[in-house]
Amino acid sequence: xxxxxxxxxxxxxxxxxxxxxxxxxxxxxxxxxxxxxxxxxxxxxxxxxxxxxxxxxxxxxxxxxxxxxxxxxxxxxxxxxxxxxxxxxxxxxxxxxxxxxxxxxxxxxxxxxxxxxxxxxxxxxxxxxxxxxxxxxxxxxxxxxxxxxxxxxxxxxxxxxxxxxxxxxxxxxxxxxxxxxxxxxxxxxxxxxxxxxxxxxxxxxxxxx
Amino acid sequence: xxxxxxxxxxxxxxxxxxxxxxxxxxxxxxxxxxxxxxxxxxxxxxxxxxxxxxxxxxxxxxxxxxxxxxxxxxxxxxxxxxxxxxxxxxxxxxxxxxxxxxxxxxxxxxxxxxxxxxxxxxxxxxxxxxxxxxxxxxxxxxxxxxxxxxxxxxxxxxxxxxxxxxxxxxxxxxxxxxxxxxxxxxxxxxxxxxxxxxxxxxxxxxxxx
DNA sequence: TAGATTGTTAATCGATTAACAATC
DNA sequence: TAGATTGTTAATCGATTAACAATC
Numbered sequence: 001x002x003x004x005x006x007x008x009x010x011x012x013x014x015x016x017x018x019x020x021x022x023x024x025x026x027x028x029x030x031x032x033x034x035x036x037x038x039x040x041x042x043x044x045x046x047x048x049x050x051x052x053x054x055x056x057x058x059x060x061x062x063x064x065x066x067x068x069x070x071x072x073x074x075x076x077x078x079x080x081x082x083x084x085x086x087x088x089x090x091x092x093x094x095x096x097x098x099x100x101x102x103x104x105x106x107x108x109x110x111x112x113x114x115x116x117x118x119x120x121x122x123x124x125x126x127x128x129x130x131x132x133x134x135x136x137x138x139x140x141x142x143x144x145x146x147x148x149x150x151x152x153x154x155x156x157x158x159x160x161x162x163x164x165x166x167x168x169x170x171x172x173x174x175x176x177x178x179x180x181x182x183x184x185x186x187x188x189x190x191x192x193x194x195x196x197x198x199x200x201x202x203x204x205x206x207x208x209x
Numbered sequence: 210x211x212x213x214x215x216x217x218x219x220x221x222x223x224x225x226x227x228x229x230x231x232x233x234x235x236x237x238x239x240x241x242x243x244x245x246x247x248x249x250x251x252x253x254x255x256x257x258x259x260x261x262x263x264x265x266x267x268x269x270x271x272x273x274x275x276x277x278x279x280x281x282x283x284x285x286x287x288x289x290x291x292x293x294x295x296x297x298x299x300x301x302x303x304x305x306x307x308x309x310x311x312x313x314x315x316x317x318x319x320x321x322x323x324x325x326x327x328x329x330x331x332x333x334x335x336x337x338x339x340x341x342x343x344x345x346x347x348x349x350x351x352x353x354x355x356x357x358x359x360x361x362x363x364x365x366x367x368x369x370x371x372x373x374x375x376x377x378x379x380x381x382x383x384x385x386x387x388x389x390x391x392x393x394x395x396x397x398x399x400x401x402x403x404x405x406x407x408x409x410x411x412x413x414x415x416x417x418x
Numbered sequence: 419t420a421g422a423t424t425g426t427t428a429a430t431c432g433a434t435t436a437a438c439a440a441t442c
Numbered sequence: 443t444a445g446a447t448t449g450t451t452a453a454t455c456g457a458t459t460a461a462c463a464a465t466c
Contacts, residue, residue: 015408079415097306188413199224204397206288270442
């Protein structure tokens with residue numbers, strides 16, 4: 001039951017369970033069976049039970065899982081109760097819109113700073129977030145104990161930004177740039193590229209009939 | 210070699226190959242071996258050769274794959290040469306920033322329209338894209354032959370928007386909302402949730418040491 | 419109690435990796 | 443030619459699904 005032994009596909013699904021369970025709770029639903037959850041998320045009940053067996057929780061025969069308990073446990077496992085400190089590199093349209101997106105602080109991801117190298121944007125403010133020069137990144141990362149760096153620059157600059165984030169000690173990177181980045185062992189990277197997702201859809205449409 | 214028989218994990222990687230190969234081409238690299246590609250994308254050479262065996266292309270012993278040929282073939286398979294017509298539902302920060310993002314039209318995804326139900330945004334323009342009332346979606350989808358719908362509304366409205374997109378005949382949906390959506394058989398959905406990606410990173414950090 | 423649903427083991431399925439003859 | 447690299451088959455690995463005794 002070592003948390004770090006949870007397989008990658010399961011880790012990928014855990015946030016989806018959390019979203020759904022939070023919603024059930026908001027609707028006042030107290031119990032959910034593996035079948036209920038499977039139906040809602042497009043999985044099989046078997047997969048749901050296998051997945052939940054990785055976290056510290058017991059369901060009850062005939063009733064299923066208690067939503068409040070399940071939510072609490074998922075929050076714990078996912079670190080959702082820990083406040084994370086995030087910087088965004090790249091104050092273009094995407095970086096700005098993420099800085100102003102209320103959902104992140106709501107869920108524990110505090111956007112501490114936007115970085116950009118363009119002097120004409122440095123000093124501006126989007127929502128509550130200041131744009132600072134990329135040269136001050138080391139200082140900010142240290143002072144504000146930044147955990148997560150978000151890459152929102154054009155693809156040709158992505159690797160350079162990744163290197164800079166790693167250099168200032170950031171060990172978790174969300175890459176929104178349309179480019180695979182290389183990082184040393186021990187640094188976590190998750191890709192989130194809307195362009196690639198669109199291309200997957202384009203492929204699906206092409207092979208439809 | 211039926212295109213639609215390509216397994217999902219391979220389909221998911223194809224856009225990544227395309228990005229990398231385009232970059233090699235820009236740098237004037239004419240040949241790339243499976244080992245080269247594997248190193249750049251964090252895969253094994255074996256996986257690369259298996260993946261590329263699904264597309265109509267022959268590598269050459271000792272040299273590898275010709276980048277121009279590989280790019281052309283990937284573009285073809287992914288439908289990258291087809292112009293796709295996209296609407297964005299939700300003219301909040303995220304929807305607006307995507308509408309103004311130059312990379313989409315560059316790669317064949319034309320953002321035709323932003324929809325919102327808030328009358329105070331309807332009529333505004335972000336970049337070159339007009340905001341229209343969500344009530345006119347059916348008409349627009351028909352007239353402009355929209356292929357892809359992008360959901361950028363708050364999670365509580367996501368399902369409703371998905372239903373509306375399906376109702377007007379859109380068969381490919383990119384869901385950016387923090388909620389799993391249900392669609393009928395035959396409609397393609399790809400999820401792209403930055404929040405979930407952040408939560409995966411939070412999990413990774415929590416189990417680090 | 420009877421029936422529904424769990425937790426877990428075993429079976430299946432599919433993806434990745436290894437290996438190697440063919441070949442440029 | 444000798445060596446590198448392909449395409450493909452076979453082996454391994456891991457994830458998903460099925461099955462079922464335990465149990466509420």
